[in-house]
Amino acid sequence: MLWHLSGASPKTGPSRELFNGSREYVSVEEAFIPKDQRVSRELVPEDHKAPLDFQEVFGNDHPVELEIGIGKGLFITHAGMHFPESNFIGIEIRRKYLNKARERVEKRPLANVRLICGEAFSFMEEYIPDASLAAIHVYFPDPWPKKRHHKRRLFDPTFMKETFRALVPGGHLLIATDHAGYWEHIQEVLQHQEYLIPSERLPEPPGKEEDLTNFEAKYKKEGRAIYRTGYRKPTEAP
Template identity: 40%
Template sequence: MGRRAVRNVHEGLDLTGKLLSFDDLPNPWENAASLFDVDRPLEIEVGSGKGLFLRRATAANPEHNFLGIEVAFKYARFAAANLLRDGRTNGVIAACDALRVFRELVPDASLEAVHVYFPDPWWKARHRKRRVLNEAFLADVGRTLRPGGVLHFWTDVEEYYVSTLEIIDAMRAASPRLPLTGPHPVEEPESEHDLDFHTHFERRTRKNGEPVYRSEFVKLGG
């Protein structure tokens, strides 16, 4: 299921502090609190799309900070504009490569949660090496979550779901590189109105009567 176009954001809108590049992210990461109004536990969403999850999560969880990472600049700008209009001081978005952020910037045991919702499945076999949920990234997730922290993974592609769980099982069997328990089941939430969904992809999938595959993994030691 491909992405749909987003509305244009007014060119004069000042998104300073809401829309970031890789170079705007703190290095060293210990200064990450400077991205927000208050130092709070941090969660990262990988592949934020139009930013519906960020809008909902920042409102529902004001005690946490949220960093969304979206490689497509137009989508990142749209999401940042909505966070600005909503007055969310606990959410920002970076237009860059999430895998690079985890690999080069995020230190051990620094995150409360990592969210990966409906990642690009890269359908062709020769392209599957481009999938976000690969061994290197999953190792970084296990490294950067604090004990008790959670990886949330949802997809509408059963093959992607099953193959990701197989990668996780293989990594856990081979070494302690991935100290995660799970998959733990996630109930399908009831939707009370037309935009009461985690993401726009979830909304489209469920309205089409198609299944969503959900799981959580918890970092050992919590």
């Protein structure tokens, strides 16, 4: 299961829960697992040495991607289904959404997804190893539009430095938002950082006929513009 940071303040500590889906990969078309047969493996981060050993968490050495602010879990579920040779961690600070995402994931036998309810930045700092993530997905984070709340926004120089630390060389940061004001803020942060470089890869749904997230589906129906960008960590140190 994945995790997503919806623009929350990094002052709150990470969650104590790490949830896993079921065992086997199945195609999107296959039937859901009966409720009484679903598997939920819970891992407590404190039970593991920090940073996490992804080999221990997933039982393999496949590439690991992180989604910050997973909402109801549409993207991470589809990503886990379409890309069984990759592992996905999703974080969501709001319990009610995390519960919906967890139910969505556990309907399908996905061994390559983990979910966490908690604050993303603190979790990254403590539990994500250096140069360990193939991608970080941040889709429709909370824009915190009121000026007095701007300090709670996810994107700032500190987050960019942490992203650089966590990504593997060549790893991607993929971003989407519908909020024009927050988009301008994100662009300003990206233009004034020296860690990542622009990438041709942009956010896209795992499947051709799917929406990126529930928010994207909603905003497309409303006719809102969707802003997307992609950056990557250089393969060689500057």
